[in-house]
Each structure stands twice: as structure tokens, then as C-alpha cells.
Amino acid sequence: MLTVQDLTVRFPSRFGDFTAIKGVSLSVAPGEIHGLVGESGAGKSTIGAAVIGLLQSPGYVAEGSMTLQDTDLRTLSTDQAHKMRGKRISMIFQDPQTSLNPLMTVQDQLVETIQAHEDISKTQARKRAIDLLEEIGIKNAETRIRAYPHQFSGGMRQRVVIALALCTDPDLIIADEPTTALDVAVQSQVLGLIRRLADTRQIGFLLITHDIGVIAQIADRVTVLRHGIVMETGKTAQVLGKPKNPYTVDLMKAVPPLDRRLDRFLVPGEDRKSDTDRDQAKGDKAEKWLLAGQKDPATGLAINDLSVRFVGERTSLWRKPKPFIALNNVSLDVRPGTIMGLVGESGSGKSTLAKAITGLVKPALGTIRLQDLDLPHGRDRGRHHPSRRLIQMVFQDPFSSLNARHRIGYILGEPLLHYGFEPDAKLRRNLVADMLELVGLTPDAIDKYPHQFSGGQRQRIAVARTLLARPKFLICDEPTSALDVSIQAQILNLLKDLQATFGLTILFISHNLAVVRQMADDVTVLRYGKVVETGKVEDVFERPRAEYTKELLALTPVTPSDW
Amino acid sequence: MAYFILKRLVQSVFVMIAVAFLAFSLFRFVGDPVSQMTGVETTVEDQDRLREGLGLNDPFVVQFIRFSSDLLRGDFGFSYRTRQPVAEMITNRIPATLELGVVALLISLIVGIPAGVYTALRPRGIATQLILMTTLVGVSIPTFVIGIMLIFLFGVQLGLLPTFGRGGTVHIGSWESSLFTFDGWKSLILPAVTLGVYQLTLTMRLVRAQMMDVMRSDYIRFAMARGVPLHSLYFRHALANTMVPVITIIGLQFGGVIAFSIVTESVFQWPGMGLLFLESIRFVDIPVMGVYLVVIAFFFVLVNLIVDLLYFAIDPRLRVKEDV
Structure with a gap:
């Protein structure tokens, strides 16, 4: 149905044209889900944008052909292309929070889209919209259609997005990371819906994602991209199960498995020998310096009956606002020198717990103890409390957690100066340079931004x-969820190495169960601010006791083990 | 929502108390009221009697409370200069200033919003560059120069429009309006344009910046991807989302237009509050200045309240809370 031949997309820039896509060919049959995987910058979304004719300016299709049945997509005029969008090709975006117009009701948006492509009355359009919402699993569509997008939960909103893409009965839907922003339970529902629509309505899907588990679960065929070039294409089981291309082989090795624990990841392109050599030669001074500070035995963390409440929304003038309970009697014991994994869906209170430990929110009840040190809550913990140094945090978003206006040397030198370890600027600089080597960077990074x-x-x-x-x-709050799998593997390896060398105790927060399995010794499952289950990683993953844990494990998309 | 509005009203009351306090300080501490009211012939005993009679020897708090309650009852006192009640002087002048301000605002919106949308949708077009350049010149020139240039061109050289005053006005109750006669409009147009130019540029640039942001958002790209007709895409989807932040600035600016129409009013000898204020400064007519301060502050508070209510009208995320 959709055939793309030798597609090349270029982005002109001051330094000559940048070729984002180079000679890509692929096809999608009716009722087929065609997966498009690759890491960021591989050009996945660019292919989708080129097919639907919405390439970001100044990008343009330089070569190749794109045909949908017998329509040549490249020869359409701007006007024809706009009419074809929605009618024959539609699109689903990543984030349901931002892809609906917040100021219009769901009904207005659906009816408008239907009427844009078909000459039918408003009542008829509304009727069709309601039927469609019912079909994709929104109950009481008759009344709920009059609601605004913000009144729906994330998963329901993504269903509305799908309804909008579907309401004109298109032949092809381009789904650009349709489940990346969703929790696993909702993700599996949405993926099930996509599969069903492909089967019953014979719609072709171009499923763009970086999540290989998702592809493995529902795609019929898959194309692996790297730097805008097709690495491998074919049936999903064959490409992911028995990959021929070395890149695909490496990529599959970097994907953390859910059902077993690896000692180390094999990282695409990483020279395995030199990596172990590095530890001995480079970063030696920094390592010694750190070990000198680790004379005392490792430190554990004990949390007892911790509750955190936030002021809720005021619903009436006279009544007191109901508090929102973010954490409810949470008890947690991180053993010295181990990694505790903390998992849960969004809103389960994972990050609130991290904030309570670091003293950024003030719990209403409960105690936090760092080994023998009682940690006062929130602001009661002074700026110079020893725990301010002993507890450190790695944040999720590496783009906003470093001050963009400071050089790396200054950023890294700050803790040394602030905690009074190294008053001498020259020695400080040497130590920082050495530390950069220890974490696998070159020392010349010190003067960069x-x-x-x-x-x-x-x-x-x-x-x-x-x-x-x-x-x-150390608290690591989703340290790799903004990263590609191969980069994720590198960072996880680094964390494992450092933890082993320096005997750190780590609280590792993640929504990704497979990653936690690789990293943690113990694991705690949170839901609605309560501990659902806690125990050794092997026990929880192999023999989960709580229903909720079983559900989470079952719904996490994985590559089947028999491939 | 009721809670929100109530909160805002309480805040407004505090703002007004603060302003009343400033106005009162002006009264009480800028010069000695008694020596300003009396001539050189008045004896010291008479002055003291007057001071006692006016309650100027009472404690500060008592005087302030008396001043505030007078304000609340609409008793604004008497002008030093004209011996008229200040309330009467202000109400006579308000229509002129309000009409000028509203027409200036309308001009800036009617021209500024479409221009902002156009320049956002065709960011590289020649017309866009031309509009951006001319409006830049427009804001760079001070208001009074624009006014004088307009007078010179349309009033003196072409002789098309009058250069001062309000022209023919009609009384509707106590409201003196120049909106119902051709002559009135002829007089209004030059000062309104002069006053509106700055607003216009600001509105246009703000709409343009917001609109360009909105056009890059996911929901616009999604609307584009499902073939929503372009006119609806631009004006129904994009413009509505653009207006939320724009309204705040327009509201604040409108307060400013009312408050600072002084320059324009003096260039065109427009008999509004600005001109009255200017005359009052010249004659150190402190009661009028004080009341002017209070009235302008009241306008600001009112406009801000209206802006807050408009948010509720535009944005359902504030209005409708419950989940479905």
C-alpha cells in the first residue's frame, strides 16, 4: 500500500546540506504494523514526516519516490497534500498531554476533523464520533465527548488522539512513539488497540519507536535505522531474534532483559578490552582520593512509616482543602553497600520519596535514618547538616541538571570547594580532570560547556x-530514561563499576523493570504512595507475591525468549 | 472559581487601601494644607482655628480613617484652584479619557492582532519584514512627536482633521460623548491613533511571538496532520491559544493607556483627566492630584479583575475541574 523507494531527505544549513535520510526503502501493507526502530538521530521521525508531507522547514525530499496505492505523494500540490492528510494518511503523536487542543472539547475537535473531509451534517458527524469513541474503549462516550482534553486521564487521552487519527477512516497511520509517555498498563492497552485496529480495519501502521520491546510485541515487520540508513529489514522475529547486521546484534545486546540478570552489558561499538584496561591506568588519582574518603564502612538508609501530604485543591469556600497523600506509611530499608531499586508507575510517589530523603519536601510523619544519623525533615535539616554531603543525587534529565553557563571544570570543582576538600585551585583542577577520566571522558572536557x-x-x-x-x-532518579539503549547500557555499566569499587549505597528509581532487574540487589514496588511489595530482586521478579507486581511484570513488553 | 474571585477581590481592597494611603500622605505632608488655603493676611490664631476646625490636629490614624470614609462616600473634597467639588471635576473629565483610551485600544487590537497573525504565519515574507520595520520605527519615536507629526500632516498641511478639542459632543445623561457625531469622530481619530500606535506594536509583536510558539506545538502539528482546514487551524486552534498570555499584557497596557494619556491629551488639548492632572500639578492642586491617583488605581484594579475573569472564559482548564 505505502511504498517508499530510495528516499533521501536533506536539511540545508550554512555548512552545506545535512542528509538526514539516505536511500531508505520500505513498504507497509494494509493491516500491517511496520516497526521503525533506531536511536535518537537515526531519522525515524523524519521518515514519518516526509511521508505525511510535514517535514520541518527547511528540510526537503531530495530523491526517491513515495506512493500510497497509486497516488504519488511527491507530486501532490500543497493543497492536495493537505486534503490527503487525515483522509488517507493520519498520525498519532507521542505525548497525549500536548497533542490535543486544550481549549476545544473533544467533540468539537472530532466533528471538525470529520467535516473537513466529508460532506456530512454535524449531527451525523457527532454520531460517528461517539460510535468511534465507544469502539476504542471510552465508555459513556455520549456524555464524555463533551468534555475537554484535560478532563481525561493520560491513557484515555491517547485513545482520544487515536480516535482523532481514525475518524476519517485513513489507509495509513503513522504512530510516532505512541506509548512512550504512558505507563506500562496503559501502554499495553493502547498497543492492543493498535493491533486490533490493524486487524479489523485493515489499516497500515508505521510504528516509530525506540522501544524494542514494543516492536517485538506488536510489529509484523521491522526496519532498523542508523544515521538515516537502513541497517536491516524483515519479519520482526527474524530481525530481532536472529539479527544479521552487526549493529542490530549490538543493539539487541544492549536491551536489558527482564527475565535474567547480566553482569555487564555489551555496548555497541565499545572496545571491550580497552575498557577494562582503562580502569587501571586512568582516573587513578581520583580513585585513590575517593577510596581515601571511604574508610568507614558502607552506609545504609532506613525509612520508617514515612508519610508525605500535599495541600490539595480547594473545592469549596468553607471547607478545608483535602490533602493529597503522596506517600502513605512507607517503610524502606536500604542495606549498606547495596542497590535498592524503587519501581512504580507515574504518580506512585517515587520522586516524592527521593525528595523527602534529600530534604526537599517535608514529610508529615515518620523518620529517616542514614546509618546512625537521624535526618531532620525538610527545612529543619540545616544547610550544613552532614547528610547534605553524604547523600547525592543523579537526576533524570541530563540537559537541565547542569548549569549551561558554567564550564565543566567549575561544575565539578564546586563540591570540592563547597565541602572544603581541596582549597587549592590547581590541585582541584587536577583532581577534576582525573575524575573525568574515571567516568570515561577525556580530561580536555574540563574547559568545555x-x-x-x-x-x-x-x-x-x-x-x-x-x-x-x-x-x-546515591539517589539515581530515572538516570537513563532520557537516553538511548546503547547509551543507557554504558551508563548502567559505569554505575555498576563505581558502586563495586567504592562500596556506595544506591537508591535506584526507575519505571523500567528490566533496568531495575539489571541494577538492583533489592527492589521495592510502590503504588499510590504505598509499598506494595519489597524483597530481593530475584524473589520479586521470579516469584512476585502482590497482584500488582505480577501485573506490571506481565505487561512489560519484552522480546520473546524463544527467538 | 468563586474562591479565586473572592481572593482577588480581597487583594484589590488591600491595593486600594495602599493607594488611598499614598493619596492621603500627599494631602497631609506635601506642604501645609492650611497655609495653601489661606492668604498672607490670615492671622496665626485664625490659621490655628482653621486647623482645629478641619481636624488637622487629630491623630494620624483618625485623619486617615476620616479621609478613607469620605472617599467611600464619594466625598472627594474641593479643588484649591477652582473651589469646585473634585468629584464633579473628575466625572466631567472621565468620558473624554475613557473614549479616547477605548478607541485607541480598539485600533491597536483591530490592526495589531491580524498583523501579528500574518507576520507569524509568513515569518520570512517581504510584507512581514516591512511591517516589523515600520512598527519598530513607530515605537522608537516618542508619542508627542507622532502626535505633532500627525497634526502637521492631517491638520495643517491637508486640513482634513481638527487639531485640538473634542469637536461636537452629545450628552447622554451626564456622559458627554463624541462618538455619536461625525465631527466628534474627526476630532477623536488623531489622538486615538497617536495613543494607539505603541499599543499596536506591542500587541502585534506579542501575538506574533506567541503565535509562532503555538504553531510549533504538538496539537497544531496534529491538527495539520489530520487535515483540519487551514483557516480553522490558524484562527480557531492557534489564535485562541495565543490569546491567553496576550490578554494579560493588553489588560495591563490598557490601564497604562488610561493613566498615561497625559502626553497625548496635552498635545491635542483633549479635555480629559490627563489634562486636568497636568493643570492640577501646575497649580499644586493637591486634592485633585490625590483623587486622580485613587481613580487611576481603581481602573487598574478593575481591568486586572476583568482580565482574570477573561481567563476563565477562555481557558476551560481553569473553569472545568472534574474528571470524566
């Missing part, structure tokens, strides 16, 4: 910064 580094490199810098405070306890 954060924007000169990639996401993975920045996360290494963030790790180096925490280490320079000589911490005993």
Missing part, C-alpha cells in the same frame, strides 16, 4: 559531580 556534550556524556558528568562530594548514599 555542558551544551558541547551528548546526553550520555552529560550523565557521566553528573555522576562525576556526585562522586566529588565523597558521598555514601
Whole structure:
């Protein structure tokens, strides 16, 4: 149905044309889900945009052909192309929070789209819209259609988005990371819906994602992209199960498995020998300096009956607002020198717990103890409380967690100066340079600014910064969820190495169960601010006791083990 | 929502108390009221009697409370200069200033919003560059120069429009309006344009910046991807989302237009509050200045309240809370 032949897309720039897509060919049959995988910058979304004719300016299709049945998509006029959008090709975007117009009711948006492509009355259009919403699993569509987007939950909103893409009965839907912003339970529902629509309505899907588990679960065929070039294409089971291309082989190895634990990831392109050599030669001084600070035995963290409440929304003038309970009697014991994984869906209270430990929110009840040290809550913990140094944090977004206006040398030197470890500027600089080597960067990074580094490199810098405070306890809040799988593998390897060398205690927060399985010794499952289950990683993953844990494990998309 | 409005009203009351306090300080501490009211012939005993009679020897708090309650009852006192009640002087002048301000605002919106949308949708077009350049010149020149240039061109050289005053006015109750006669409009147009030019540029640039942001958003790209007709895409989807932040600035600016129409009113000898204020400064007519301060502050508070209510009208996320 859709045939793309030798597609080349270029983006002109001051330094000559940048070729984003080079000679890509692929096809999608009716009722087929065609997966498009690759890491960021591989050109996945660019292919989707080119097919639907919405390439970001100044990008343009330089060569190749794109045909939908017998329509040549490249020869359409602007006007024809706009009429074809929605009618024959539609699109689903990543984030349901932002892809609906917040000021219009769902009904207005649906009716408008239907009427744009068909000459039918408003009543008829509305009727069709309601039927469609019912079909994709929104109950009481008759009344709920009059609601605004913000009144729906995330998963329901993504259903509305799908309804909007579907309401004109298109032949092809381009789904650009349709489930990336969703929790696993909702993700599996949405993926099930996409599969069903492909089967019953014979709609072709071009499913763009970086999540190989998602592809493995529902795609019929898959195309692997790298730097705008097709690496491998074919049936999903064959490409992901028995990959021929070395890149696909490496990519599959970097995907953390859910059902077993690897000691180390094999990283695409990483020279395995030199990596182990590096630890001995480089970063030696920094390592010694850190070890000197680790004379005391490892430190554990004990949380007892911790409750955090936030002021809720005021519903009436006279009544007191109901508090929102973010954490409800949470008890947690992180054993010294181990990694505790903390998993849960969005809104389960994972990040609130991290904030309570670091003293950024004030719990209403409960105690937090760092080994023998009682940690006062919130603001009662002074600026110079020893735990401010002993507990350090690695944040999720490496782009906003480093000050863009400071050089790396200053960013890393700050903890040394602030905690009074190294007053001498020259020695400080040497130590920082050595630390950069320890986390796998070159020492010349010291005079650069954060924007000169990639996401993975920045996360290494963030790790180096925490280490320079000589911490005993590290909180990693989704440290790899903004990164590609191969980069994720590198960062996880780095964290594992550092933890083993320096005997750190780590609280590792993630929504990704497979990653937690690789990293953690113990694991705690949170839901609605309550602990659902806690125990050794092997026990929880192999023999989950709580229903909720079983559900989470079952719904996480994985590559089947028999491939 | 009721809670929100109530909160805003309480805040407004505090703002007004603060302003009343400033106005009162002006009264009480800028010069000695008694020596300004009396001539050189008045004896010291008479002055003291007057001071006692006016309650100027009472404690500060008592005087302030008396001043505030007078204001609340609409008793604004008497002008030093004309011996008229200040309330009467102000109400006579308000229509002129309000009409000028509203027409200036309308001009800036009617021209500014479409121009902003156009320049946002065709960011590289020649017309866009031309519009951006001319409006830049427009804001760079001070208001009074624009006014004088307009007078010179349309009043003196072409002789098309009058250069001062309000022209023919009609009384509707106590409201003296120049909106119902051709002559009145002829007089209004030059000062309104002069006053509106700055607003216009600001509105246009703000709409343009917001609109360009909105056009890059996911929901516009999604609307584009499902073939929503372009006119609806631009004006129904994009413009509505653009207006939320734009309204705040327009509201604040409108308060400013009312308050600072002084320059324009003096260039065109427009008999509004600005001109009255200017005359009052010249004759150190402190009661009028004080009341002017209070009235302008009241306008600001009112406009801000209206802006807050408009948010509720535009944005359902504030209006409709419950989940479905």
C-alpha cells in the first residue's frame, strides 16, 4: 500500500546540506504494523514526516519516490497534500498531554476533523464520533465527548488522539512513539488497540519507536535505522531474534532483559578490552582520593512509616482543602553497600520519596535514618547538616541538571570547594580532570560547556559531580530514561563499576523493570504512595507475591525468549 | 472559581487601601494644607482655628480613617484652584479619557492582532519584514512627536482633521460623548491613533511571538496532520491559544493607556483627566492630584479583575475541574 523507494531527505544549513535520510526503502501493507526502530538521530521521525508531507522547514525530499496505492505523494500540490492528510494518511503523536487542543472539547475537535473531509451534517458527524469513541474503549462516550482534553486521564487521552487519527477512516497511520509517555498498563492497552485496529480495519501502521520491546510485541515487520540508513529489514522475529547486521546484534545486546540478570552489558561499538584496561591506568588519582574518603564502612538508609501530604485543591469556600497523600506509611530499608531499586508507575510517589530523603519536601510523619544519623525533615535539616554531603543525587534529565553557563571544570570543582576538600585551585583542577577520566571522558572536557556534550556524556558528568562530594548514599532518579539503549547500557555499566569499587549505597528509581532487574540487589514496588511489595530482586521478579507486581511484570513488553 | 474571585477581590481592597494611603500622605505632608488655603493676611490664631476646625490636629490614624470614609462616600473634597467639588471635576473629565483610551485600544487590537497573525504565519515574507520595520520605527519615536507629526500632516498641511478639542459632543445623561457625531469622530481619530500606535506594536509583536510558539506545538502539528482546514487551524486552534498570555499584557497596557494619556491629551488639548492632572500639578492642586491617583488605581484594579475573569472564559482548564 505505502511504498517508499530510495528516499533521501536533506536539511540545508550554512555548512552545506545535512542528509538526514539516505536511500531508505520500505513498504507497509494494509493491516500491517511496520516497526521503525533506531536511536535518537537515526531519522525515524523524519521518515514519518516526509511521508505525511510535514517535514520541518527547511528540510526537503531530495530523491526517491513515495506512493500510497497509486497516488504519488511527491507530486501532490500543497493543497492536495493537505486534503490527503487525515483522509488517507493520519498520525498519532507521542505525548497525549500536548497533542490535543486544550481549549476545544473533544467533540468539537472530532466533528471538525470529520467535516473537513466529508460532506456530512454535524449531527451525523457527532454520531460517528461517539460510535468511534465507544469502539476504542471510552465508555459513556455520549456524555464524555463533551468534555475537554484535560478532563481525561493520560491513557484515555491517547485513545482520544487515536480516535482523532481514525475518524476519517485513513489507509495509513503513522504512530510516532505512541506509548512512550504512558505507563506500562496503559501502554499495553493502547498497543492492543493498535493491533486490533490493524486487524479489523485493515489499516497500515508505521510504528516509530525506540522501544524494542514494543516492536517485538506488536510489529509484523521491522526496519532498523542508523544515521538515516537502513541497517536491516524483515519479519520482526527474524530481525530481532536472529539479527544479521552487526549493529542490530549490538543493539539487541544492549536491551536489558527482564527475565535474567547480566553482569555487564555489551555496548555497541565499545572496545571491550580497552575498557577494562582503562580502569587501571586512568582516573587513578581520583580513585585513590575517593577510596581515601571511604574508610568507614558502607552506609545504609532506613525509612520508617514515612508519610508525605500535599495541600490539595480547594473545592469549596468553607471547607478545608483535602490533602493529597503522596506517600502513605512507607517503610524502606536500604542495606549498606547495596542497590535498592524503587519501581512504580507515574504518580506512585517515587520522586516524592527521593525528595523527602534529600530534604526537599517535608514529610508529615515518620523518620529517616542514614546509618546512625537521624535526618531532620525538610527545612529543619540545616544547610550544613552532614547528610547534605553524604547523600547525592543523579537526576533524570541530563540537559537541565547542569548549569549551561558554567564550564565543566567549575561544575565539578564546586563540591570540592563547597565541602572544603581541596582549597587549592590547581590541585582541584587536577583532581577534576582525573575524575573525568574515571567516568570515561577525556580530561580536555574540563574547559568545555555542558551544551558541547551528548546526553550520555552529560550523565557521566553528573555522576562525576556526585562522586566529588565523597558521598555514601546515591539517589539515581530515572538516570537513563532520557537516553538511548546503547547509551543507557554504558551508563548502567559505569554505575555498576563505581558502586563495586567504592562500596556506595544506591537508591535506584526507575519505571523500567528490566533496568531495575539489571541494577538492583533489592527492589521495592510502590503504588499510590504505598509499598506494595519489597524483597530481593530475584524473589520479586521470579516469584512476585502482590497482584500488582505480577501485573506490571506481565505487561512489560519484552522480546520473546524463544527467538 | 468563586474562591479565586473572592481572593482577588480581597487583594484589590488591600491595593486600594495602599493607594488611598499614598493619596492621603500627599494631602497631609506635601506642604501645609492650611497655609495653601489661606492668604498672607490670615492671622496665626485664625490659621490655628482653621486647623482645629478641619481636624488637622487629630491623630494620624483618625485623619486617615476620616479621609478613607469620605472617599467611600464619594466625598472627594474641593479643588484649591477652582473651589469646585473634585468629584464633579473628575466625572466631567472621565468620558473624554475613557473614549479616547477605548478607541485607541480598539485600533491597536483591530490592526495589531491580524498583523501579528500574518507576520507569524509568513515569518520570512517581504510584507512581514516591512511591517516589523515600520512598527519598530513607530515605537522608537516618542508619542508627542507622532502626535505633532500627525497634526502637521492631517491638520495643517491637508486640513482634513481638527487639531485640538473634542469637536461636537452629545450628552447622554451626564456622559458627554463624541462618538455619536461625525465631527466628534474627526476630532477623536488623531489622538486615538497617536495613543494607539505603541499599543499596536506591542500587541502585534506579542501575538506574533506567541503565535509562532503555538504553531510549533504538538496539537497544531496534529491538527495539520489530520487535515483540519487551514483557516480553522490558524484562527480557531492557534489564535485562541495565543490569546491567553496576550490578554494579560493588553489588560495591563490598557490601564497604562488610561493613566498615561497625559502626553497625548496635552498635545491635542483633549479635555480629559490627563489634562486636568497636568493643570492640577501646575497649580499644586493637591486634592485633585490625590483623587486622580485613587481613580487611576481603581481602573487598574478593575481591568486586572476583568482580565482574570477573561481567563476563565477562555481557558476551560481553569473553569472545568472534574474528571470524566
